[in-house]
Amino acid sequence: MRIAVAADDAGLELKNVLSRMLSDDPRVTEVQDHGVHAPDDDRPYPPLGIAAAEAVARGEADRALLICGTGIGMCISANKVPGIRATVAHDAYSVERSVKSNDCQVLTMGARVVGPELAKRVVGEWLGHTFDPASPSAAKVARISAYEQS
Numbered sequence: 001m002r003i004a005v006a007a008d009d010a011g012l013e014l015k016n017v018l019s020r021m022l023s024d025d026p027r028v029t030e031v032q033d034h035g036v037h038a039p040d041d042d043r044p045y046p047p048l049g050i051a052a053a054e055a056v057a058r059g060e061a062d063r064a065l066l067i068c069g070t071g072i073g074m075c076i077s078a079n080k081v082p083g084i085r086a087t088v089a090h091d092a093y094s095v096e097r098s099v100k101s102n103d104c105q106v107l108t109m110g111a112r113v114v115g116p117e118l119a120k121r122v123v124g125e126w127l128g129h130t131f132d133p134a135s136p137s138a139a140k141v142a143r144i145s146a147y148e149q150s
């Protein structure tokens with residue numbers, strides 16, 4: 001699985017922790033880091049999250065993991081990219097349903113909301129879930145896509 005990651009300065013430290021974890025995970029074949037890379041880089045979250053979400057939309061990454069202070073700004077930004085379904089989540093059940101019910105390709109987290117150990121646990125679980133296009137949820141997700149395309 002190819003994962004695009006991005007964070008603003010509030011999320012940089014957690015992004016680095018999670019990127020290292022992803023790089024060590026055998027399920028992950030590539031981590032694409034869209035920045036920021038230094039704590040004095042104060043670029044705002046929208047272009048960073050949008051760049052990572054666009055990589056998913058173009059098929060260059062399978063999923064994206066985006067970090068800001070709350071995860072909310074990254075989530076709103078990523079959801080503006082056509083074809084992207086992004087969610088903020090900090091718990092195991094929500095990340096599971098975000099994939100299995102909603103076919104979300106983007107997970108966003110808040111570095112000011114969740115600690116690194118819980119975040120690592122939740123991201124590890126996230127990697128293990130896949131969407132079943134034959135499930136009853138698929139028709140509901142298709143309704144979202146149809147609205148977007150109309």
Ligand SMILES: O=C(CO)[C@H](O)COP(=O)(O)O
Pocket residue numbers: 008010011045068069070071072073074
């Ligand atoms: O959490 C953020 C956006 O949702 C971001 O890290 C900080 O945004 P700000 O409160 O507007 O500075």
